[in-house]
Amino acid sequence: MSANTTRSEGRPPHATGTAGRRGTAGIVLLLAGTALLFLWVCAAAWFQFEPPLRWAVIALAVAIGGTITLLAWRRRTAGWMALAVALCATAVWWASITPSNDRDWAPDVAHGVTGEVRGSDVVLHNVRAFDWRTEHDGTPRWESRRYDLDALETVELFSSVWGNPAIAHTLIGFGFKDGARVVFSAEIRRERGEEFSEIGGFFREFELVMIAADPDDIIHLRTDMRRETVSRFPLRLTPEQARTLFLSYVAKANELATEPEFYQTITTNCTTVIFHLARLVDPRIPTDWRILLSGYLPDYLYELGIIRTDLPLDEVKRAAVLVPDGRPPPASKPMPVPQADQL
Structure with a gap:
């Protein structure tokens, strides 16, 4: 009997199947996280940037998403690390977007x-x-x-x-x-x-x-x-x-x-x-x-x-309901207040 056969027979019968299912679940989870991040970044880029920068950011998101997807099938640990880096980079970018009162307003x-x-x-x-x-x-x-x-x-x-x-x-x-x-x-x-x-x-x-x-x-x-x-x-x-x-x-x-x-x-x-x-x-x-x-x-x-x-x-x-007539009707009279402590 070969050494490989001996090692296989020494494992619990369900070990190989359980490991396989866990591996598949890990890949699915990694791909799902990548897809969600990709969609969110694309949507954010759509509203934050004007062309051509918008398309450049979306293209970068596609490239990063594709890289993580390939890593998910070949080197899952590296895939998770790449996703973590992408999440951190996205968080830093998002935090850099701050509100302002100084724009060319309508x-x-x-x-x-x-x-x-x-x-x-x-x-x-x-x-x-x-x-x-x-x-x-x-x-x-x-x-x-x-x-x-x-x-x-x-x-x-x-x-x-x-x-x-x-x-x-x-x-x-x-x-x-x-x-x-x-x-x-x-x-x-x-x-x-x-x-x-x-x-x-x-x-x-x-x-x-x-x-x-x-x-x-x-x-x-x-x-x-x-x-x-x-x-x-x-x-x-x-x-x-x-x-x-x-x-x-x-x-x-x-x-x-x-x-x-x-x-x-x-x-x-x-x-x-x-x-x-x-x-x-x-x-x-x-x-x-x-x-x-x-x-x-x-x-x-x-x-x-x-x-x-x-x-x-x-x-x-x-x-x-107010009827359109060119101007709103006059102010209403004060309403009685049933309970003084109730808003």
């Missing part, structure tokens, strides 16, 4: 709002008050406006839907006894000529900007120019809660002016910003899936009692 997001607070007196700088002629053409006007927090009377949620009813852009409006109104909107900050992309929002394509605007600008733009379905829901807040929410917007706007952030489609968007600011007013507000599917945010607020509940939800939502 006219409607050229300025983010900032504020000065002196007691109950607030001055907002760069309040947008465009006169829109079409969806993309308007006369730019940025103003400084003064607001008296002691005269703060109403807070409203605006929900704007343009396609999928599960997705909405959300805005918060404040009304004052002297007739002054301002609407805050956390928006993507597009560069001149740049188009919005939900997928691009996952890959640091856009910065986040806080816009404060006259309702005759920002609501009129959506109802009459873009023909979006805009609904208005008065919020049932105490005066102190309304004041705190207003100041939290000013604080966030000032923060973005000095510490820019990226817009992120899931975690840092118009609705999640509202949620985080509302948490400053009342930390007990529960997390809910409708914060992500923002088209259903009114349903969530209805359950919390933050919007009117004297009618069935469907009727409340129907009554909230």
Whole structure:
């Protein structure tokens, strides 16, 4: 009997099969990791670079992915090492992409709002008050406006839907006894000529900007120019809660002016910003899936009692829809507050 036969007979019967399965599983795992990294790098390169650099980065990703694939079949340990190096290099590149406030911005997001607070007196700088002629053409006007927090009377949620009813852009409006109104909107900050992309929002394509605007600008733009379905829901807040929410917007706007952030489609968007600011007013507000599917945010607020509940939800939502008529309707009257400690 040969020495090879003796060694084979000395092993447990299942040893060879188990080792083979483990080897195959290791190869599959390595190839899957390589494929995921390859796809992610290609997507990131698509949104981060313009041709021809975009194609050069994608070609480099193809070459690295192909090399790791070959190593996976021939020298698996070397393949894992190559994948680890590729991951580290990708992480370093990704960390080097930082947000900025200094770019050639689209006219409607050229300025983010900032504020000065002196007691109950607030001055907002760069309040947008465009006169829109079409969806993309308007006369730019940025103003400084003064607001008296002691005269703060109403807070409203605006929900704007343009396609999928599960997705909405959300805005918060404040009304004052002297007739002054301002609407805050956390928006993507597009560069001149740049188009919005939900997928691009996952890959640091856009910065986040806080816009404060006259309702005759920002609501009129959506109802009459873009023909979006805009609904208005008065919020049932105490005066102190309304004041705190207003100041939290000013604080966030000032923060973005000095510490820019990226817009992120899931975690840092118009609705999640509202949620985080509302948490400053009342930390007990529960997390809910409708914060992500923002088209259903009114349903969530209805359950919390933050919007009117004297009618069935469907009727409340129907009554909230604004009809395009050239300008938004006047501010609503204050809503009664059923519980002083409830946001």
